[in-house]
Amino acid sequence: MFTYLRKKRYNQTSFQLIDEQGSKKSYAGLAFELVDQDGIKHSGNLDAAGVGRAAGHVVGPVVVMFRQLHDASNDLYSRLMVRKHYPLQITELQVRAEHTRYLNTEGSRPQKKPSYINANSDYYQVEVRHLVEHVSHLPPEVASHYPVQCRPFGVSLAEGRHTVLQVRPLRALCPLLSTDPQFCTLNLYQLALMATLGNCPFGHPAGKSGVSTPGGELSMVDWQVSPEQSKAYYPLYEDVQYSRRLEIVPFDPVLYPSIDSLSGRGQETPSSVHFRGDVRFGAEGTSAQAFVTHNDKVIVIAVRSSGSWSQLSRNADVRQVPFEEGEGHVHGGFYDAARQVYELADSYLDKFYAGQKVLVCGHSQGGAIGLILAQMLHKLRACDVQLYTYGAPRAADQAFVRAAQGLVHQRMVNHDDPIPGVPATWMNSSLSAYHAGRVLSFKNVPAGFGVFVAGLNQLIGEPYQHHGTLRHFMPVEFGQGQMSHILWEPLSETVTQHAVSRAVLEQKNAAPETGAQLKQLVDISQQFMVDSYIPSCWAALRRSQQALQARRSLVTECEVLFVDQAFEHIAQQLRVRYREEMTCAGSTFEEQVRTMNLLMREMGNVHNTRKRLYALRFKVPGGTDVYGRYASQPSVLAESLARWEAHSESTRIDQLAMAPVDQLIEGKRTVGKLA
Numbered sequence: 001m002f003t004y005l006r007k008k009r010y011n012q013t014s015f016q017l018i019d020e021q022g023s024k025k026s027y028a029g030l031a032f033e034l035v036d037q038d039g040i041k042h043s044g045n046l047d048a049a050g051v052g053r054a055a056g057h058v059v060g061p062v063v064v065m066f067r068q069l070h071d072a073s074n075d076l077y078s079r080l081m082v083r084k085h086y087p088l089q090i091t092e093l094q095v096r097a098e099h100t101r102y103l104n105t106e107g108s109r110p111q112k113k114p115s116y117i118n119a120n121s122d123y124y125q126v127e128v129r130h131l132v133e134h135v136s137h138l139p140p141e142v143a144s145h146y147p148v149q150c151r152p153f154g155v156s157l158a159e160g161r162h163t164v165l166q167v168r169p170l171r172a173l174c175p176l177l178s179t180d181p182q183f184c185t186l187n188l189y190q191l192a193l194m195a196t197l198g199n200c201p202f203g204h205p206a207g208k209s210g211v212s213t214p215g216g217e218l219s220m221v222d223w224q225v226s227p228e229q230s231k232a233y234y235p236l237y238e239d240v241q242y243s244r245r246l247e248i249v250p251f252d253p254v255l256y257p258s259i260d261s262l263s264g265r266g267q268e269t270p271s272s273v274h275f276r277g278d279v280r281f282g283a284e285g286t287s288a289q290a291f292v293t294h295n296d297k298v299i300v301i302a303v304r305s306s307g308s309w310s311q312l313s314r315n316a317d318v319r320q321v322p323f324e325e326g327e328g329h330v331h332g333g334f335y336d337a338a339r340q341v342y343e344l345a346d347s348y349l350d351k352f353y354a355g356q357k358v359l360v361c362g363h364s365q366g367g368a369i370g371l372i373l374a375q376m377l378h379k380l381r382a383c384d385v386q387l388y389t390y391g392a393p394r395a396a397d398q399a400f401v402r403a404a405q406g407l408v409h410q411r412m413v414n415h416d417d418p419i420p421g422v423p424a425t426w427m428n429s430s431l432s433a434y435h436a437g438r439v440l441s442f443k444n445v446p447a448g449f450g451v452f453v454a455g456l457n458q459l460i461g462e463p464y465q466h467h468g469t470l471r472h473f474m475p476v477e478f479g480q481g482q483m484s485h486i487l488w489e490p491l492s493e494t495v496t497q498h499a500v501s502r503a504v505l506e507q508k509n510a511a512p513e514t515g516a517q518l519k520q521l522v523d524i525s526q527q528f529m530v531d532s533y534i535p536s537c538w539a540a541l542r543r544s545q546q547a548l549q550a551r552r553s554l555v556t557e558c559e560v561l562f563v564d565q566a567f568e569h570i571a572q573q574l575r576v577r578y579r580e581e582m583t584c585a586g587s588t589f590e591e592q593v594r595t596m597n598l599l600m601r602e603m604g605n606v607h608n609t610r611k612r613l614y615a616l617r618f619k620v621p622g623g624t625d626v627y628g629r630y631a632s633q634p635s636v637l638a639e640s641l642a643r644w645e646a647h648s649e650s651t652r653i654d655q656l657a658m659a660p661v662d663q664l665i666e667g668k669r670t671v672g673k674l675a
Helices: 075-082 092-098 185-197 270-274 309-315 332-352 365-381 398-403 498-509 529-550 557-582 589-617 623-632 634-645
Strands: 014-018 031-035 041-045 051-053 062-065 122-126 155-157 162-167 171-175 237-241 275-281 286-294 298-305 320-322 329-331 357-363 385-390 408-414 439-441 451-453 469-479 482-488
Touching: 041 051, 122 155, 171 185, 185 298, 185 357, 185 385, 185 408, 185 529, 185 623, 237 634, 270 275, 270 286, 270 332, 275 332, 286 332, 286 365, 298 332, 298 365, 320 332, 329 332, 329 398, 332 365, 357 365, 365 385, 365 408, 408 529, 439 498, 439 557, 451 498, 469 529, 469 557, 482 529, 482 557, 482 589, 529 623, 557 589, 623 634
Parallel strands: 014 162, 122 162, 298 357, 357 385, 385 408, 408 469
Antiparallel strands: 014 051, 031 041, 031 062, 062 155, 171 237, 275 286, 286 298, 320 329, 439 451, 469 482
């Protein structure tokens, strides 16, 4: 409602735009428009000090507004303004505000009126949305210490006075995501958080701070996504121009009516554009969720299974079907889900793809879906795709894996997570049907190296294979409460199949013919994202940061000694078992030859794994190994790290994330004593 005052005529009505740093030049030259109480329009340009004056007499109060659109001289803004879908009404005022910075680095409003403002001047804190016509693409209003009287379009100024308007910067926090193809621990951690976000209600990702959307303003955000979670995890954010944030499209039925009226679809909403929560697949109706967002550098697609362990186990034996978009065969249920997610991604890319890198991430079944989806995007859209998965089960056969070799896929597996090691055709089979002699329990080794099951993946012709570069997160427990970890690429199945092999050993030691199935025996506590994978990714990032800062290798001498001694014991016992198998009279010749071949292969894998351990000993990480492309942007990285490290949770002391002290293992100790 307009407030009508007694009409008087003045010649001195003026106003000034300043930024939070106090600069009077940030808005110099902008075209403005004043409308007085009689509806008479007065136009002009701000002078070099950001001051605008009414030309002639005005009848107060007056309303000031800025209609001047950006002139398309900047490619970032011009693309947003002329794109076919959801073109934005970006004013020159918005562009100027995006290039200013907050006075308080955390983004809070200044609490006091600047001392340099004349006591006789009015002072208000305003936002771009108060001064422009179209605001649906702008962030929501933030509480102000000096609020201004706003009209539906424009800000009211008192007649005959000078008013100072301090314009809030238009900045946003955008997660640091490297687009370089090489692996970096920054992406490992950041995309673990993005994969978890897929399980949050759209537009309301959980967090104690209450502000945590990819398009949100500058704020201190945590990603606590489980009520039972004891620790908060914070992304590393870059403070960017608002138009470079990960975008959530505006909801404005007037500006953006139904995009495709001929299709009969209803009004598009941010939820329908970015999110799909009803992905269904498998005999038990297992569900998954997918979320997609973008900026000018990257498109991020997160896929997360919302099904339970029991649903996964029931759907594990779904038959393989031909991968119609390429070569090979894939898991029918995961393929069905990937096609549903592809519909969302394909529609989104039609609207917003402009040559950006595409980052796909997924957890558990979402990782398997993400693999098939990434290959579909690679084949059908010719996108530059990178994939990060966490605890993903096998999804495809050898032909698919071979054809997808060009797809960059970083596959993280927790040492105690059984799902990546589960051969799908075992899931509903009784383990007692197989020969106990195939299980070899090692002596004098740490618990994490205790079991080898010969031919676990080949026992009955397992058709599923893994794709991608393994990033195996292996805790190293020295005993007496001391521990650390190694993130590496072991070849030995004693390590990579540890969780499933342990379940097989439990079955072997149980009462005969209990008929227990694998799904009843495996421990899936290490499969959870919040409780397991995110802490592991955080620990890996912290460990690599420490190694980079100290300019030392990713593993210490004591870790190499400890793990290598374990492998030496394993190699010796494999050789003994191989010789025993040569003279074994309790099996057929075919079984004997097969077991000997499997034992020989594991001996070779142990040897090559030890070589990788030795090489890791001399691997001193560079900046790109830790931060990817941000290693070449030191100022951006330093500011982001300072913001991240301001949270005590980000840099807390945690043994798993720390390099061990060499004295933890003395020369007199043996691996056997530590087991």
